[in-house]
């Protein structure tokens with residue numbers, strides 16, 4: 393099996409099934425760390441998750457309340473816009489469907505907000521129907537801070553900048569509001585299978 | 594020390610595609626806290642794009658994204674940038 397060293401970008405796996413690797417991506421066994429800022433270290437007793445914006449009433453969970461909700465083990469492939477794809481990553485998290493259960497809203501979009509100020513925007517339809525989770529464990533271990541712990545959004549069908557690290561909540565909006573990268577060159581939607589990397593793709 | 598953080602020299606190549614002259618000695622003013630620093634002293638993070646942050650308050654002073662043909666720069670956090678003419 394040919395394995396080519398690619399430095400910090402990890403190893404290229406040429407035996408990966410092609411129908412699982414989006415165009416322009418290479419497969420890595422590593423888990424590269426990309427951060428737009430310093431790693432926040434919010435103590436769990438000060439951490440909460442909220443759903444705000446265009447909702448009938450604000451929802452809030454403490455860390456213990458979130459962890460008491462039903463959780464799922466999720467095995468998915470993830471693709472970063474910097475061109476690495478990682479197959480069969482295993483996460484544990486709470487489905488966004490569970491958090492939105494009973495929430496009355498006319499919103500069609502949301503902004504994900506995070507410790508450190510990062511934001512990303514998505515259509516509401518892309519985080520419902522078993523497509524998105526608030527993930528707090530990776531590979532059977534609590535999610536490390538450098539990978540977004542204590543919790544990150546997991547939306548594996550879109551480029552991984554949408555899977556915001558250090559997530560603290562969702563703001564439901566009537567109109568689409570561009571996030572941290574979407575406002576400066578990166579594609580508004582980010583479908584890896586359509587190579588929607590940049591504006592105009 | 595933040596392990597993932599680099600200094601402004603790490604962004605010098607990217608910025609020299611936009612700004613003429615020696616960019617690491619250019620002096621930027623943070624719009625959030627007013628601190629004045631040489632670009633070489635600014636904190637740099639490599640994510641989907643490159644993020645430059647004020648070394649005093651960590652506010653974003655510049656976001657730079659390139660697709661190889663185009664460069665996008667968000668300068669909202671930079672009050673002014675003084676370059677040698």
Ligand SMILES: [Zn+2]
Nearest residue numbers: 623626647650
């Ligand atoms: Zn500042």
